[in-house]
Amino acid sequence: MEKIKLTIIIPTYNRADILIRTLKAIDEQDYNLNEVEVLVVDDHSDNNPEYLISNLKTKYCLRFFRMEKNVGAGMVRNRAIDLAQGKYLLFIGDDTIPDKSLIKEHIKLHDRNQNIAVLGYVRWAEEIRDEFMDYIAKIQFHYQNIKDKNDVKFHFYTSNISLEKKWFQTEKFNSKFKGYGLEDIEIGYRLENKGLRVIYNPNAMVSHIHHYNFNQFCERMEKVGESAVIFVNLHPELRRRYIPIFLNIFLIASFLLSMNALLGRKLYWRFNFIFNYFKGIKTEQYVEK
Numbered sequence: 455m456e457k458i459k460l461t462i463i464i465p466t467y468n469r470a471d472i473l474i475r476t477l478k479a480i481d482e483q484d485y486n487l488n489e490v491e492v493l494v495v496d497d498h499s500d501n502n503p504e505y506l507i508s509n510l511k512t513k514y515c516l517r518f519f520r521m522e523k524n525v526g527a528g529m530v531r532n533r534a535i536d537l538a539q540g541k542y543l544l545f546i547g548d549d550t551i552p553d554k555s556l557i558k559e560h561i562k563l564h565d566r567n568q569n570i571a572v573l574g575y576v577r578w579a580e581e582i583r584d585e586f587m588d589y590i591a592k593i594q595f596h597y598q599n600i601k602d603k604n605d606v607k608f609h610f611y612t613s614n615i616s617l618e619k620k621w622f623q624t625e626k627f628n629s630k631f632k633g634y635g636l637e638d639i640e641i642g643y644r645l646e647n648k649g650l651r652v653i654y655n656p657n658a659m660v661s662h663i664h665h666y667n668f669n670q671f672c673e674r675m676e677k678v679g680e681s682a683v684i685f686v687n688l689h690p691e692l693r694r695r696y697i698p699i700f701l702n703i704f705l706i707a708s709f710l711l712s713m714n715a716l717l718g719r720k721l722y723w724r725f726n727f728i729f730n731y732f733k734g735i736k737t738e739q740y741v742e743k
Contacts, residue, residue, distance in 0.1 A: 456486075456488040456489050457489070458489060458490070458491050458515070458540045458541075459489040459490070459540055459541055459542060459561070460489060460490050460491075460540045460541070460542045460543075460544055460557065460560075460561065460616075461490075461492075461493055461534075461538035461539060461540030461542070461544070461619075462480065462490065462491070462492045462493065462543075462544045462545075462546060462557075463493050463495070463531060463534040463535070463538065463543055463544065463545050463546075464476065464477075464492065464493070464494045464495070464546055464547070465495050465497060465527050465534065465548065466494055466495070466496050466497065466499065466503065466548035467496070467497040467498075467527075467548075468499045468501070469548050469549055470499070470501065470503040470506055472548060472549045472663050473494070473503060473507075473548040473549075474506060474507075474510070475551060476546070476547075476548060476549070476552070477492065477494070477510055477516065478510070479551045479552050480492055480512070480514065480552060481512050481513050482554055483552065483554055483555075483556065483557045483558070484554045484555050484558055485557040485558050485561070487512075487513040490515070490540075490557065491514060491515040491517060491538075491539060492512070492514055492515070492516050492517070493519070493534050493538055494507060494516070494518050494519070494548075495518075495519045495520075495521065495530045495531075495533055495534045495537075496518070496519070496520040496521065497521050497524050497525060497526070497527065497530045498520065498521045498523050498524045498525075502520060503518075504518050504520065519533065519534070519537060526629075526631065526632055526637075527612075527627075527634075527637065528627030528628065528629065528631050528637040528638075529627065531545065531612065531627050532626045532627050535622045535626070538619055540619065541618060542560075542561070542564055542616055542617065542618055542619070543616060543617060543618070543619050543622075544557070544560055544615070544616040545612040545613070545614070545615050545616070545638075546612075546613060546614055546660055547612075547613045547660075547662070549662060549663045549664050550576065550613055550614065550660035550661065550662050550663070551579065551660060551661045551663065552660045553658075553659040553660065553661075555657065555658075555659075556574065556614075556659065556660060559572075559574065559655055559658035559659075560572045560574065560616040560655070560658050561616075563653055563655055564616070564618075567651075569618075569650060570650070570651050570652070570653050571610070571616065571617035571642075571645070571650055571651070571652045571653070572616045572652075572653055572655055573606055573609055573610070573614070573615050573652050573654045573655065574614035574615065574616075574655060574659060574660065575597065575614065575655075575656040575657075575658060576595055576611065576659075576662050577591075577659060577660075577661055577662065578591060578661070578662055579661040579662060579663045580661070582663060582664070582665040586666070586667070586668065586723070587665065587666065589720060589723060590666065590671055590723075590727075593727065595611065596608075596609065597609070597654070597656070600654055603653065603655075603656075604651075604653055604654075605651055605652070606652040606653065607646065607652070608642070608643065609642070609652065609654070610638050610639055610641065610642020610643070610645070610646075610652065611638060611639075612638040613660065613662065614658065614660050615638075615652075617645075621645055621648075621650060625645055625648070627641050628640060628641065628684075628688065630684050630688070631681055631684055634677045634681070635674070635677050635678035635680075635681035635682075636678065636682060636684070636685050637681065639685070640684075640688065640689070643692075668723065668726075671727065672726055672727065673730070675727045675728075675730040675731045675734065676731065676733055676734035676737065678731060678734060679730065679731040679732060679733060679734020679735040679736075679737070680734040680735070680737055681734075682696040682697060682731075682734070682735055683697070683734075683735055697735055701732065701735060701736070704728075704732055705729070705732040705733065705736065708725055708729040708732055709729050711725040711729075712725040712728075712729040
């Protein structure tokens with residue numbers, strides 16, 4: 455077997471059916487898969503997916519590791535980083551189906567540049583798209599806010615990003631993030647401060663199979679609010695980026711607006727998301743300083 459150039463890291467938890475689809479799609483990549491290993495790390499799923507994975511026949515080296523207990527996505531990625539053999543690491547999700555050119559689009563930029571991360575594009579899979587999913591796409595992923603695709607800030611999305619393993623010699627995902635949200639943006643912020651430059655390549659695409667309904671996305675936004683408090687406690691200089699001055703006033707105002715269905719469906723959705731984000735901040739017991 456050729457020397458491993460790229461390790462694809464896939465944390466997984468209770469999504470064995472979609473995980474298998476992801477692994478099969480990697481087998482169709484327009485790239486020399488002898489240079490690729492895929493490392494699946496299971497965060498102690500209720501049903502161990504090892505048997506399903508062991509029956510797959512792949513062109514690439516497929517490795518599996520199971521955590522002894524549920525520890526969260528960040529700690530799973532830390533374990534995977536330690537186990538990875540590739541020079542480059544590509545992080546995707548267990549529910550992200552890669553386009554055939556995904557690896558090629560990542561590696562071609564690494565071959566031309568040094569000290570970079572390549573940020574790919576995540577789109578909703580066609581099978582789950584509807585009016586609501588299309589609306590939340592710009593809230594979940596803020597690609598529309600990218601000002602310079604050759605020097606991207608605050609878009610370190612582990613659903614589709616690659617960089618050299620060497621960057622993790624001194625930096626790892628922070629264990630303080632237990633729930634969903636911002637643990638990847640936080641480590642990206644630290645790495646960018648150490649000289650990592652993030653390049654956006656929208657041609658490196660994956661299709662995300664994760665459907666939300668209204669209540670589920672409200673819950674997600676509350677979790678992001680809780681994570682925002684952890685983030686700003688680690689990086690106080692970013693407090694005003696994630697937590698507004700006069701938080702209580704914004705909380706009350708967004709609550710009142712979230713109750714007004716007369717605003718129209720999309721504004722009703724938006725103010726409910728904002729309210730739940732602020733509620734998450736209060737749940738984490740953020741105190742103005």
